Amino acid sequence: MTKIEDLVMSFAEGVRAFETASRVRDATREHTQIVEAFKGLTQYGDEGRDALMALFEDPSPKVRSYAATFLLRHCNDEATRVLKDIAKGEGLVAFSAGQALERWKEGEWSLDPAPKKRPGLSKSRKGAKAK
Amino acid sequence: MLSDFGAAQSLRNSARHMLQTGNNVRRFGPKRVHHFDNVIQIETEVHHRVHSVYENPDVGLTGSPTMRVREWVQTKSFEYQHQFGINVLRGAYGEFTE
Numbered sequence: 001m002t003k004i005e006d007l008v009m010s011f012a013e014g015v016r017a018f019e020t021a022s023r024v025r026d027a028t029r030e031h032t033q034i035v036e037a038f039k040g041l042t043q044y045g046d047e048g049r050d051a052l053m054a055l056f057e058d059p060s061p062k063v064r065s066y067a068a069t070f071l072l073r074h075c076n077d078e079a080t081r082v083l084k085d086i087a088k089g090e091g092l093v094a095f096s097a098g099q100a101l102e103r104w105k106e107g108e109w110s111l112d113p114a115p116k117k118r119p120g121l122s123k124s125r126k127g128a129k130a131k
Numbered sequence: 132m133l134s135d136f137g138a139a140q141s142l143r144n145s146a147r148h149m150l151q152t153g154n155n156v157r158r159f160g161p162k163r164v165h166h167f168d169n170v171i172q173i174e175t176e177v178h179h180r181v182h183s184v185y186e187n188p189d190v191g192l193t194g195s196p197t198m199r200v201r202e203w204v205q206t207k208s209f210e211y212q213h214q215f216g217i218n219v220l221r222g223a224y225g226e227f228t229e
Contacts, residue, residue: 018187022183024183024186024187027183027186027187027188028187028188031187031188034190035196035197038196065191066190066191069190069191070190090222090225090226091222091223091225091226092180092184092219092222092223092225092226094222094225095192095218095219095221095222095225096189096191096192096222097191099191099192100190100191100192100194103191103192103193103194104194106194108193108194108195109194110194110195110196111190111194111195111196
């Protein structure tokens with residue numbers, strides 16, 4: 001198993017354990033695992049994010065919902081489709097999926113912000129080429 | 132104040148659930164937070180489920196990797212929190228009736 005596959009599995013296992021955690025302390029630990037797994041995947045750039053899209057087919061709606069919520073910027077159309085589908089259901093997972101779409105629309109989503117462009121970099125590169 | 136809930140307290144396997152939380156008393160005033168319109172009698176298991184939603188992070192509800200739902204919702208208006216609380220309750224009930 002590659003490191004990326006390992007991180008995807010860690011993400012999915014974290015969501016499953018988070019969903020069934022009965023104590024806040026356990027839920028917090030599992031949530032940290034989810035966030036760390038995603039951070040690990042982003043270290044591989046879009047290759048890591050693409051790998052997480054495999055969880056869009058996971059049997060657990062919570063796992064699908066979490067993967068889609070984290071990937072709203074990376075693959076907005078597919079992630080939106082997944083979340084809309086889950087939001088049609090009943091219960092808290094459905095509510096959370098619908099809310100994720102709201103946070104995205106409201107600009108309150110901060111799970112994987114686009115990298116900031118460094119101002120002036122392209123200009124100096126142009127200058128360097130001209131020299 | 133508690134005497135207002137005498138009848139509700141006599142119900143078995145139930146808990147009072149406030150649609151807004153403790154810190155809001157300072158912000159919105161105790162009268163508004165403890166008003167009957169903002170308190171509901173629910174089954175204990177649903178109360179526990181709703182409580183765990185508020186105490187935990189949830190990336191879908193908050194859009195943040197670290198914030199707990201309680202921390203996030205407390206940044207919102209009274210009306211927003213009230214409606215959000217009703218929706219969480221509906222979601223929790225949905226789980227128990229599925």
